[in-house]
Amino acid sequence: MKKFALAAVAVFALSACSGSSTSDTTVAPDTTTIASTTDTEKFTLTVGENSGATNIISFTKGANVELIIVNPTADDEVHLHGYDLTTGELAKGAKAVISFVADQAGDFEVESHKTEQVLSIVRISE
Numbered sequence: 001m002k003k004f005a006l007a008a009v010a011v012f013a014l015s016a017c018s019g020s021s022t023s024d025t026t027v028a029p030d031t032t033t034i035a036s037t038t039d040t041e042k043f044t045l046t047v048g049e050n051s052g053a054t055n056i057i058s059f060t061k062g063a064n065v066e067l068i069i070v071n072p073t074a075d076d077e078v079h080l081h082g083y084d085l086t087t088g089e090l091a092k093g094a095k096a097v098i099s100f101v102a103d104q105a106g107d108f109e110v111e112s113h114k115t116e117q118v119l120s121i122v123r124i125s126e
C-alpha cells in the first residue's frame with residue numbers, strides 16, 4: 001500500500017515537470033571559442049540622460065560586453081531582448097551590469113519593463 005502511494009507521487013511529479021517544459025529537442029549551437037584576448041566593451045546607459053528609442057549603442061561581435069544600466073529617477077527593471085538578459089529589480093539610482101559575450105549580430109532592444117519604453121538599441125556588428 002505504501003509502495004503504491006509512492007509510485008503515484010512519482011507519476012504526478014513527472015507529469016508536472018513535462019507540463020512546464022517545452023518539447024525543445026534542438027541541440028545548443030556550436031559554442032564558439034572565445035579567445036582570451038577578447039576585448040571588453042563597456043557602455044553606461046543612464047535612463048533619461050542618454051536613453052531613447054533611436055539611441056544606438058554599438059558593440060563588436062565577439063566582444064565581452066558590459067552594459068551598465070542606471071535609472072537615477074525611478075525604480076526600474078531593464079531587459080535586453082534577443083539575448084534575453086535582465087537587470088532584475090533595479091532600485092532608483094542603483095547600477096546593474098548586463099554582461100554577455102556578443103555572439104549574435106543584430107539590433108536588440110533595451111527595454112524598461114516598468115515603463116515598457118525602449119531605452120536604446122544595442123547593435124552588434126562584425
Ligand SMILES: [Cu+2]
Pocket residue numbers: 079080081111113
Ligand atoms: Cu523586454
